Amino acid sequence: MKKLIEMEKRRKKRKTGIRAKISGTQERPRLTVYKSNLYIYAQAIDDQAGKTIVAISNKEEKLSDIKSNIEGAGKLGEEMGKRLKEKSIDKIVFDRNGYIFHGKVKALADGIRKAGLVF
Numbered sequence: 001m002k003k004l005i006e007m008e009k010r011r012k013k014r015k016t017g018i019r020a021k022i023s024g025t026q027e028r029p030r031l032t033v034y035k036s037n038l039y040i041y042a043q044a045i046d047d048q049a050g051k052t053i054v055a056i057s058n059k060e061e062k063l064s065d066i067k068s069n070i071e072g073a074g075k076l077g078e079e080m081g082k083r084l085k086e087k088s089i090d091k092i093v094f095d096r097n098g099y100i101f102h103g104k105v106k107a108l109a110d111g112i113r114k115a116g117l118v119f
Contacts, residue, residue, distance in 0.1 A: 015098030022093050023047045031080075031112070032095040035104055040073050042080050042108060044092060054087060056080045073104040077111020084117060091118045 024030030029044040043055040058066040058076055066072040084092065092112070099105045113119070 011098035013098075018095060018098065022095060024093055026053075027089075028091045028093055029053050029089060030095050031092045033097050033099065033105055033108055035068070035073075035099065038068055040068055040076055040104060040108065042076065044080075044084060044089065053089070054080070054083045056083060068104070070104055070107045073107035074111040074114075077108040077113075078115050079111075080108075081112045081115020081117050084112075085115065089117070094119045 022030060024045050024047045026046050026049065029046050031042060031044050034041040039057055039059045041055070041057045041059075044053045045051070046053055056063070056076060056079060058064065058068060058072060063076065063079065066075050094109055094112075096105050101109070109119070
C-alpha cells in the first residue's frame with residue numbers, strides 16, 4: 001500500500017511540473033487524460049475561460065463496450081478526435097497528467113492523431 005501512495009505522490013509532482021508549462025486556449029485547448037483501473041477519461045479544456053469544451057469516457061453508455069486497455073484507449077482517442085473535429089478544433093496541447101507516455105496514454109494520443117488532430 002505504501003508503494004501505491006508513493007507512486008501517486010510522484011505522479012502528482014510530475015503533473016505540477018507539466019501544468020506549470022502548458023495551458024489551453026479556445027483555439028488550442030489542453031487535452032488532459034485520467035486513467036483508473038476500470039475507465040479512461042479525456043477532456044479538452046479552455047484554461048482561459050475555465051471551461052471544458054469536450055469530454056469523453058468509456059463510462060458513457062454508447063462507449064461502454066470499449067475496454068480499459070491499450071486497444072480501447074486507441075478507439076477512445078479516435079472518438080475524441082471526431083468530437084473535437086465537430087467543434088472545429090484542429091490543434092490541441094496534450095497533457096499526460098503526470099502519467100508516463102506509454103501504454104494507454106500513448107494509444108489515446110495515437111488515436112487522436114489518427115483522427116487528424118495535431119499536437
